[in-house]
Amino acid sequence: xxxxxxxxxxxxxxxxxxxxxxxxxxxxxxxxxxxxxxxxxxxxxxxxxxxxxxxxxxxxxxxxxxxxxxxxxxxxxxxxxxxxxxxxxxxxxxxxxxxxxxxxxxxxxxxxxxxxxxxxxxxxxxxxxxxxxxxxxxxxxxxxxxxxxxxxxxxxxxxxxxxxx
Amino acid sequence: xxxxxxxxxxxxxxxxxxxxxxxxxxxxxxxxxxxxxxxxxxxxxxxxxxxxxxxxxxxxxxxxxxxxxxxxxxxxxxxxxxxxxxxxxxxxxxxxxxxxxxxxxxxxxxxxxxxxxxxxxxxxxxxxxxxxxxxxxxxxxxxxxxxxxxxxxxxxxxxxxxxxxxxxxxxxxxxxxxxxxxxxxxxxxxxxxxxxxxxxxxxxxxxxxxxxxxxxxxxxxxxxxxxxxxxxxxxxxxxxxxxxxxxxxxxxxxxxxxxxxxxxxxxxxxxxxxxxxxxxxxxxxxxxxxxxxxxxxxxxxxxxxxxxxxxxxxxxxxxxxxxxxxxxxxxxxxxxxxxxxxxxxxxxxxxxxxxxxxxxxxxxxxxxxxxxxxxxxxxxxxxxxxxxxxxxxxxxxxxxxxxxxxxxxxxxxxxxxxxxxxxxxxxxxxxxxxxxxxxxxxxxxxxxxxxxxxxxxxxxxxxxxxxxxxxxxxxxxxxxxxxxxxxxxxxxxxxxxxxxxxxxxxxxxxxxxxxxxxxxxxxxxxxxxxxxxxxxxxxxxxxxxxxxxxxxxxxxxxxxxxxxxxxxxxxxxxxxxxxxxxxxxxxxxxxxxxxxxxxxxxxxxxxxxxxxxxxxxxxxxxxxxx
Numbered sequence: 001x002x003x004x005x006x007x008x009x010x011x012x013x014x015x016x017x018x019x020x021x022x023x024x025x026x027x028x029x030x031x032x033x034x035x036x037x038x039x040x041x042x043x044x045x046x047x048x049x050x051x052x053x054x055x056x057x058x059x060x061x062x063x064x065x066x067x068x069x070x071x072x073x074x075x076x077x078x079x080x081x082x083x084x085x086x087x088x089x090x091x092x093x094x095x096x097x098x099x100x101x102x103x104x105x106x107x108x109x110x111x112x113x114x115x116x117x118x119x120x121x122x123x124x125x126x127x128x129x130x131x132x133x134x135x136x137x138x139x140x141x142x143x144x145x146x147x148x149x150x151x152x153x154x155x156x157x158x159x160x161x162x163x164x165x
Numbered sequence: 166x167x168x169x170x171x172x173x174x175x176x177x178x179x180x181x182x183x184x185x186x187x188x189x190x191x192x193x194x195x196x197x198x199x200x201x202x203x204x205x206x207x208x209x210x211x212x213x214x215x216x217x218x219x220x221x222x223x224x225x226x227x228x229x230x231x232x233x234x235x236x237x238x239x240x241x242x243x244x245x246x247x248x249x250x251x252x253x254x255x256x257x258x259x260x261x262x263x264x265x266x267x268x269x270x271x272x273x274x275x276x277x278x279x280x281x282x283x284x285x286x287x288x289x290x291x292x293x294x295x296x297x298x299x300x301x302x303x304x305x306x307x308x309x310x311x312x313x314x315x316x317x318x319x320x321x322x323x324x325x326x327x328x329x330x331x332x333x334x335x336x337x338x339x340x341x342x343x344x345x346x347x348x349x350x351x352x353x354x355x356x357x358x359x360x361x362x363x364x365x366x367x368x369x370x371x372x373x374x375x376x377x378x379x380x381x382x383x384x385x386x387x388x389x390x391x392x393x394x395x396x397x398x399x400x401x402x403x404x405x406x407x408x409x410x411x412x413x414x415x416x417x418x419x420x421x422x423x424x425x426x427x428x429x430x431x432x433x434x435x436x437x438x439x440x441x442x443x444x445x446x447x448x449x450x451x452x453x454x455x456x457x458x459x460x461x462x463x464x465x466x467x468x469x470x471x472x473x474x475x476x477x478x479x480x481x482x483x484x485x486x487x488x489x490x491x492x493x494x495x496x497x498x499x500x501x502x503x504x505x506x507x508x509x510x511x512x513x514x515x516x517x518x519x520x521x522x523x524x525x526x527x528x529x530x531x532x533x534x535x536x537x538x539x540x541x542x543x544x545x546x547x548x549x550x551x552x553x554x555x556x557x558x559x560x561x562x563x564x565x566x567x568x569x570x571x572x573x574x575x576x577x578x579x580x581x582x583x584x585x586x587x588x589x590x591x592x593x594x595x596x597x598x599x600x601x602x603x604x605x606x607x608x609x610x611x612x613x614x615x616x617x618x619x620x621x622x623x624x625x626x627x628x629x630x631x632x633x634x635x636x637x638x639x640x641x642x643x644x645x646x647x648x649x650x651x652x653x654x655x656x657x658x659x660x661x662x663x664x665x666x667x668x669x670x671x672x673x674x675x676x677x678x679x680x681x682x683x684x685x686x687x688x689x690x691x692x693x694x695x696x697x698x699x700x701x702x703x704x705x706x707x708x709x710x711x712x713x714x715x716x717x718x719x720x721x722x723x724x725x726x727x728x729x730x731x732x733x734x735x736x737x738x739x740x741x742x743x744x745x746x747x748x749x750x751x752x753x754x755x756x757x758x759x760x761x762x763x764x765x766x767x768x769x770x771x772x773x774x775x776x777x778x779x780x781x782x783x784x785x786x787x788x789x790x791x
Contacts, residue, residue, distance in 0.1 A: 033490035036473045040432055067491070074492040074649070075473025077432055093394035094589060094625045095551035097639050103777060110754050110776065131476060131643065133433060134397030135209050136551035136625075137246030137558055148212035154752070154781040 020045065021053055025060045032061050035071055039078055047087075048079040083126040084119040086164040089143040093132030096139035104140055104157055105129060111161075124165070177452030179460040181338035184329070184453075191330045200235045200277060201255040203318070204264075207242025207401055208436055210249035214265065215239075218250050221266035225273050235277055241317040241405015241440075244559035245305050248288065253300050253318065260300040261286040291555060291577060305556045308575050310537070312545050313521050314398075314561040317405035322440045325447040328408040334453055336524035340416050341461040344527075349420040350376055353523065355531035357543035362388055362479070362516030363594065363620045364696065365542070365609035371513065375421045375503040378511035383423040385414050385465075386507065386514040389430035389437065390484060392476040393592025394643065396623030398547040398559050399517035403430065403437040406521070407444035411467065413520030415454065416527060418465045421513050426467040429484050432474060441469055476593070476647035480695045481506070481514045483649065494649045495695035516621070518547060538564035542608035546622055550576045553583065553628035562607075569603040572626055583628040587711070591620030593640045593647075594700035596707025597633060616707040618700070632729035633712040634719050638666040640704035648697065655698030658689045662705060670730040674720035679709055728790035731775040735791050738779075740765035742787035749779035749788065 021042070028038045035057070042053055049072050058065040072078050090096075090105045105116060108127050112120050119126040135141045138150030142157060149160050178184045204210075204219050222237050243251050248262035254276055261272065261283065268286060275281045287296045288303055297303050300318075320327035328334070340349055354369025375383065387410060391399040403410060414426050430438055445467050448454040456464045470488055477483045478493040485507045487493040506512025522544060526534045535543050542564040548571065551557050555577030562571060568588060572578065579585050587597040590607075596617035598605070605611050609619045627636065645663045650656045662685050665678050686702030693699045709716060718724045725733040738749075738758075743765040750758040750766055757773040760766030765787075768779070780788040 033488065034470060035490040036487065037471055040471055040473070063490075070492045071473070071490070075475050076646075077474035092643075094592075094623070094639070095395045095557075097394075098552050098625065098627055098631050098636075100781070103781060106776060107778065107781075110778070130433065130474075131392065131647075132394035132397070133208075134391070134400045135212050135246075136395055136397060136549060137209050137249075138212055139551070141212070148208075150212050154778065 021056065022060075025057055028061060032063060035061075035063065035068065036075065039072055043078060047083045048081055051080070079126075081119070082123075084123045086124060086145050087126050087128065087143075088161070089128045089130050089133075090116075091131075091133045091135070091139065091141040091143070092129045093134075093136060093139070095136035096132075096141055099139040101140040104142060104152060104154075107154055107157060108161075125161070177450070179452060181342050181459050181461075184334060184338055184459060187451075188329050188332075188335075191326050195330065198256055201238055202235060202272075202277070203238040203240050203253045203255060205241075205243045205249060205251040205253075205318070206239035207246070207249075207404060208397075208434075209242065209246035210251055211436075213249040213263075215250035217266045218252065218264050218269065221269035222273075225269050229273065229278075231273070231277065238321050240320060241322050242401035242559065243300075243318040244314065244401070244561075245303070245556065246559070247555070247557040252286075255319075258300040259298060260288060260303060262288050305558065305560070305575055305577070308570070309561050310545050310563050311561045312525060312537075313409070313518065314402070314406075314547055314559065316409070317401065320406060322405050322407055323443050325408060325444065325451060328406070329451075332528070333408050333524075334412055336527035337412050337415055337419075337453065338459065339527055340419055341459055341463065346376055346420045346422065349416060349527070352531045353420075353526060356522075356526045356534040357531075357538070358519065358522055358526060358534070359542060359609060360516060361518035361522070361546065361622070363393075363591070363618070365619055368515065368519055371501075371503050371515070372417065372420055374501060375511050375513040378421075378504045380511050382425075382508075382510045383421050384507045384510055384512040385418045385421070385423045385426040386484070386488070386512055387414055387426070387428040387517060387520055388479060388481070388484060388514055389428055389434075389441075389517045390472045390479045391431060391434075391517070391621060392479040392647075393621045393623045395551050395589075395625045396549050396592060396621045398549055398622055400431075400434045400437050401559055402517050402521055402547075403428075403434070404440050407437075407441045408448065409521045409524055410441075410517055411444055411448055411454065413515075413523035414467060415458065415465055416523050417513055417515070417520070419463055421511070423513065424464050424466065426465065427488055427507075428467060428469045429472055429478070429488060430469060432471040438469060438471060445469070475649070476643075477649045477695070477697050480697060483695070484514065485512060492649075494651045495697070497694055518622070539606060539608045539611075541610045542619075546607070546619070548622045548624045550624050550626070552589075552625040553579055553631070554626040555580050564608040565606045567604050567606055568598065571607065571624070572603070576626065579626070579628050583630065585626070586629050586631055587627045587633065587636075589617075589625040589627065589636065589704070590623065591618035591703070592623050593644050594618060594696065594703055595620050595623075596703045597627070597636060597711065598707070599711040616703060616710060618703070630727055630729070632670075632725050632727035633708045633715045634666065634670055634725070635727075635729045637705045637708045638663070638670050641666055641701070644697065644701045648701075652692075652694040652698065654689050654692035655694065655701065658685050658693075659698070659701055661685055662702070666705070669716065669719045670725070671732040672719070672723040672730075674716075676720060678720065679713075679716060682709065731777070734775055734777075735770065736768055736773055736775060736777065736780060737789050737791070738766050738768055739787045739789055742785050744785050744787070746784070748782050748784065752778045752782045754778060 116129045142149045142152045252261040252264045350372045358368040359365040482496040483493040547561045745763040757769045
């Protein structure tokens with residue numbers, strides 16, 4: 001089954017959240033400089049940064065949209081595209097790299113047809129990489145929806161990902 | 166608990182004497198002989214299941230109604246992450262490792278109730294096969310000097326009383342009651358402390374210029390944007406002992422006359438953020454932060470800012486730009502940040518570990534501190550010992566210990582009988598050090614001499630299966646993604662290096678590539694705007710310097726001796742070892758593996774894409790990489 005993104009739906013979700021978004025943005029009214037924190041809060045809410053929210057931030061806090069956009073695109077923690085139901089993050093810190101982290105990225109890419117930063121068509125998984133999670137003793141580390149998986153092997157990754165539908 | 170104390174006191178601590186009597190009353194209430202189960206709650210132990218162990222202990226203690234005799238504590242990272250989840254039973258410090266929830270009942274039965282040891286949970290020294298019962302006797306800990314990191318294992322980071330009971334904030338009272346700003350700075354100068362974040366700049370000199378800088382508004386900043394891959398000691402300190410960092414910052418603020426501080430911490434460290442936040446709230450409640458600290462008339466606040474995951478924000482001017490809500494691009498530093506930093510005001514920025522050293526220096530004195538370490542590098546340093554090493558974890562050692570002592574005596578050497586190849590220090594700005602320099606004492610200057618650097622203390626050990634060209638490519642690739650793109654040498658130079666290194670690892674390298682890499686390195690170190698670009702070539706230069714033969718094998722022979730670079734390896738199956746389990750056949754994405762059940766499989770070389778999937782899944786080591 002082919003699933004395409006329905007942006008009208010996305011918009012409806014954002015509208016549902018209007019009040020929450022408004023109060024979130026308003027809570028930063030006197031600390032405009034903490035825009036990174038605000039964007040993090042927004043992303044925690046929607047899983048990504050919806051475009052109309054960025055416009056809203058710019059208007060409400062009186063920050064040029066160009067600056068909001070530059071911050072949102074500069075830091076790798078932010079995504080301007082909707083992400084899948086499950087976020088698979090493979091750590092590529094040095095310790096995980098020497099223990100085979102890249103091979104795990106290759107495996108997910110192969111098995112699900114997505115490169116880092118991409119989402120499967122059925123919106124099941126988004127694949128991301130991270131520079132280091134500081135769990136170097138447990139490498140290679142893969143985080144799925146915030147849950148840390150340690151000493152991941154090819155087989156373990158199969159088992160883990162199967163649990164996320 | 167905190168609520169109760171607040172009610173008891175009804176108000177903040179209003180004087181240094183008040184803090185002293187609070188400390189005495191906390192200590193008096195505590196029985197040092199009382200049994201306390203302390204479970205390591207660092208991120209690594211949590212990832213290994215520590216939270217379930219804590220829950221199991223709570224249930225079991227409640228079920229047996231042992232609340233009066235036993236207390237339970239979730240501490241910060243103990244450092245021996247390899248063996249987590251760790252449980253230490255105080256006061257004897259019985260050390261149980263790799264504890265699972267199903268072990269809890271037995272621990273309560275045997276150790277807590279019957280006073281016996283559960284042998285099977287003890288640590289066995291792999292070199293001597295000796296079983297070790299008590300935490301301080303474990304070789305991994307025994308050879309360390311845990312001045313900064315020691316308290317991590319004994320205090321509950323979410324309870325300020327634990328920190329106060331262990332003598333916390335006494336350096337602050339010392340400063341508030343009897344030291345003038347210049348005296349504080351002099352003490353830090355005299356200690357010889359150098360910045361623990363990377364560059365190793367003398368901390369006292371930075372403080373002095375910030376003290377002398379003109380301006381009513383000054384800022385104090387803690388750099389917890391620990392970006393070096395393979396380093397996690399800042400996170401562990403902030404998680405495990407946040408008050409030591411706050412105390413350092415308050416002392417720094419008092420010294421330079423600042424009233425506002427910031428902690429810039431990675432968003433990838435949620436537990437560190439939470440513990441720092443709790444610590445700030447508690448310090449406010451106790452009158453150790455906020456207005457009129459301990460009745461001294463001195464005001465100071467700390468705000469937490471979460472980073473957005475950009476490595477370059479560990480650079481001071483980029484970090485400050487990010488604090489201002491801008492893109493984290495560095496500035497040319499014609500004027501030091503100490504004179505013109507955040508919002509153009511004098512700003513004192515130090516790394517987490519640097520701040521944590523400050524209370525120690527004030528308490529024990531600069532003379533005591535300066536006795537530890539080498540001539541140019543004083544004190545201890547916390548390293549993260551990771552990669553292909555037996556005892557992975559965080560170690561604190563005096564400056565000047567040799568690499569060999571660190572890797573083999575504390576780290577236990579290389580696992581699976583493999584051979585040591587190199588140790589990478591200093592993160593993406595550092596370099597790879599080969600075996601012949603293992604007896605080098607580790608300090609700021611010695612590591613720089615070897616073409617590497619101290620950096621934030623990451624120490625990644627690499628065994629014979631690591632390809633050094635691939636390591637250089639990895640770091641350059643990392644920096645390519647993290648270069649902010651503002652200055653041309655870094656943006657274009659790193660890109661070009663990445664192309665060349667990728668070519669070499671794909672067998673498309675040319676003999677003149679090594680010269681081009683060296684030329685580009687020169688351009689970067691001379692022309693890049695900030696340290697990210699200036700030091701970016703270190704991983705490349707150091708690997709060319711010490712592992713040139715590996716580069717030549719890739720370039721001339723089109724071979725990867727370590728069997729890492731995909732395009733240069735050939736995968737085959739050893740018919741003697743292959744059991745014919747079909748596992749690799751199912752995993753192969755191109756159908757290159759063929760064979761019948763219980764018969765040796767073969768790989769069709771024309772179809773093989775060298776992905777190594779078969780190698781990864783084979784349980785019989787039958788897949789050969791060459």
